[in-house]
Amino acid sequence: xxxxxxxxxxxxxxxxxxxxxxxxxxxxxxxxxxxxxxxxxxxxxxxxxxxxxxxxxxxxxxxxxxxxxxxxxxxxxxxxxxxxxxxxxxxxxxxxxxxxxxxxxxxxxxxxxxxxxxxxxxxxxxxxxxxxxxxxxxxxxxxxxxxxxxxxxxxxxxxxxxxxxxxxxxxxxxxxxxxxxxxxxxxxxxxxxxxxxxxxxxxxxxxxxxxxxxxxxxxxxxxxxxxxxxxxxxxxxxxxxxxxxxxxxxxxxxxxxxxxxx
Amino acid sequence: xxxxxxxxxxxxxxxxxxxxxxxxxxxxxxxxxxxxxxxxxxxxxxxxxxxxxxxxxxxxxxxxxxxxxxxxxxxxxxxxxxxxxxxxxxxxxxxxxxxxxxxxxxxxxxxxxxxxxxxxxxxxxxxxxxxxxxxxxxxxxxxxxxxxxxxxxxxxxxxxxxxxxxxxxxxxxxxxxxxxxxxxxxxxxxxxxxxxxxxxxxxxxxxxxxxxxxxxxxxxxxxxxxxxxxxxxxxxxxxxxxxxxxxxxxxxxxxxxxxxxxxxxxxxxxxxxxxxxxxxxxxxxxxxxxxxxxxxxxxxxxxxxxxxxxxxxxxxxxxxxxxxxxxxxxxxxxxx
Numbered sequence: 001x002x003x004x005x006x007x008x009x010x011x012x013x014x015x016x017x018x019x020x021x022x023x024x025x026x027x028x029x030x031x032x033x034x035x036x037x038x039x040x041x042x043x044x045x046x047x048x049x050x051x052x053x054x055x056x057x058x059x060x061x062x063x064x065x066x067x068x069x070x071x072x073x074x075x076x077x078x079x080x081x082x083x084x085x086x087x088x089x090x091x092x093x094x095x096x097x098x099x100x101x102x103x104x105x106x107x108x109x110x111x112x113x114x115x116x117x118x119x120x121x122x123x124x125x126x127x128x129x130x131x132x133x134x135x136x137x138x139x140x141x142x143x144x145x146x147x148x149x150x151x152x153x154x155x156x157x158x159x160x161x162x163x164x165x166x167x168x169x170x171x172x173x174x175x176x177x178x179x180x181x182x183x184x185x186x187x188x189x190x191x192x193x194x195x196x197x198x199x200x201x202x203x204x205x206x207x208x209x210x211x212x213x214x215x216x217x218x219x220x221x222x223x224x225x226x227x228x229x230x231x232x233x234x235x236x237x238x239x240x241x242x243x244x245x246x247x248x249x250x251x252x253x254x255x256x257x258x259x260x261x262x
Numbered sequence: 263x264x265x266x267x268x269x270x271x272x273x274x275x276x277x278x279x280x281x282x283x284x285x286x287x288x289x290x291x292x293x294x295x296x297x298x299x300x301x302x303x304x305x306x307x308x309x310x311x312x313x314x315x316x317x318x319x320x321x322x323x324x325x326x327x328x329x330x331x332x333x334x335x336x337x338x339x340x341x342x343x344x345x346x347x348x349x350x351x352x353x354x355x356x357x358x359x360x361x362x363x364x365x366x367x368x369x370x371x372x373x374x375x376x377x378x379x380x381x382x383x384x385x386x387x388x389x390x391x392x393x394x395x396x397x398x399x400x401x402x403x404x405x406x407x408x409x410x411x412x413x414x415x416x417x418x419x420x421x422x423x424x425x426x427x428x429x430x431x432x433x434x435x436x437x438x439x440x441x442x443x444x445x446x447x448x449x450x451x452x453x454x455x456x457x458x459x460x461x462x463x464x465x466x467x468x469x470x471x472x473x474x475x476x477x478x479x480x481x482x483x484x485x486x487x488x489x490x491x492x493x494x495x496x497x498x499x500x501x502x503x504x505x506x507x508x509x510x511x512x513x514x515x516x517x518x519x520x521x522x523x524x525x526x527x528x529x530x531x532x533x534x535x536x537x538x539x540x541x542x543x544x545x546x547x548x549x550x551x552x553x554x555x556x557x558x559x560x561x562x563x564x565x566x567x568x569x570x571x572x573x574x575x576x577x578x579x580x581x582x583x584x585x586x587x588x589x590x591x592x593x594x595x596x597x598x
Contacts, residue, residue: 033585034493159502166497189328189526219583
């Protein structure tokens with residue numbers, strides 16, 4: 001697989017089809033890191049193994065990366081899903097990016113355009129693993145007070161470094177709600193209510209958009225199980241507002257329930 | 263002359279209990295769900311063992327992630343201010359690594375040198391640091407490259423080193439340390455001929471700090487910052503886990519005509535850092551923010567405050583979600 005990725009990257013760079021290939025390479029110690037390969041002769045630095053899990057789609061909306069020119073991106077399933085969602089949200093147009101797709105069975109997938117990305121994502125729907133289901137079910141067995149206290153305890157460690165936001169491909173807003181201060185929507189300091197508001201607000205903004213890549217949980221320096229919080233809130237939103245391609249906070253329907261507004 | 267005493271294995275717990283009974287808050291590293299964090303403890307038994315470094319530093323005790331500066335009430339053309347709440351009881355921070363203890367000199371230089379920050383001063387004056395030497399290190403540690411060492415006494419009021427039999431060699435470094443030891447003199451017995459050095463981790467020197475300091479101003483406009491920071495995602499993790507990062511942001515939280523002013527940690531990694539009201543930002547791309555982080559610690563602070571703003575604890579590299587490894591980056595700059 002590694003050789004095929006390198007070959008593909010070399011071709012794309014040599015032909016001038018792209019200016020940069022975003023992929024994985026060796027980092028420090030046993031870590032891997034994102035690489036931005038700009039010359040065909042550097043393509044051999046690209047690697048692919050079980051350590052390569054960072055959701056690289058986060059770089060597709062970074063202006064420092066976009067400034068290099070058209071990118072190709074090494075894309076396993078979570079990245080393919082992210083590209084699909086970002087395209088749906090018009091973060092790029094047809095022809096803006098190239099995709100080096102990799103299937104769950106470790107084969108190169110030909111994804112020449114955004115339509116093929118959409119079709120491939122539709123063929124591979126997002127399903128929670130048995131382990132993730134079990135973790136969510138465990139939360140269900142708690143009483144409301146137990147669950148609230150569990151989250152307060154987890155969120156008390158939050159230092160508001162925003163690694164969850166920065167690592168998430170879906171958090172691309174140039175100005176996040178937390179940074180809008182006239183009026184102040186949510187509390188900025190990393191105190192109890194500030195942390196609770198921040199994480200619930202983020203989860204709500206991810207409803208219907210989150211690709212469950214787990215990057216927020218991996219990025220969190222204090223290991224808050226954000227993936228669990230997000231999935232749980234997403235499930236609640238699906239029950240109360242329905243599941244559709246238009247995510248709950250952006251869609252408006254005159255028939256939307258308003259009985260909760262007092 | 264540092265006074266050396268021996269603290270028996272079981273005496274640490276007695277010391278904690280004695281401090282607690284006198285109303286002192288005791289903070290120590292505690293393991294919680296795969297991470298080691300400073301928390302208030304009732305006994306030494308609660309302390310984490312066999313870890314290289316805590317996930318967050320003890321900075322939160324002296325420079326909290328958010329702290330109240332004052333309260334205010336607005337009226338018809340008036341603002342009434344109330345002072346911040348009374349100081350919490352004195353604190354002892356137990357189990358601070360020598361690199362972290364060393365970082366207090368950096369925080370002091372920022373908060374007490376040009377301007378005497380009363381809020382910070384009240385906390386640091388009220389806090390006693392009981393350091394603990396490092397018996398092990400990992401590939402992210404580089405204290406010896408920034409003038410520290412695994413058994414460095416600087417910044418600690420008392421430094422403990424675990425010696426044979428699980429006992430501690432206690433080096434009583436400062437007046438505060440003496441005062442703490444005097445609270446339980448029976449626990450600090452005469453030291454024998456313990457060989458401290460053989461109980462310390464071997465941390466190799468990896469770069470020449472003076473050479474890096476000298477080189478940095480010349481590479482300000484270099485490409486290196488772009489190369490190094492392209493994968494940086496612009497979170498604040500490196501700053502927030504750093505014991506020596508001191509930048510803050512002020513937030514007013516209001517409810518009707520009453521409000522609270524809070525000082526909160528800030529990070530040069532954020533896109534909004536130093537954003538002006540006009541919309542102009544002198545550091546508008548990530549490479550400039552990354553440059554600021556390195557220049558501030560290894561060039562501006564040594565030049566202006568006579569301290570190196572990095573103590574080589576390695577936390578930023580361990581915590582970074584995208585493997586921005588400060589040691590590797592500094593070595594690359596040195597090799598330029």
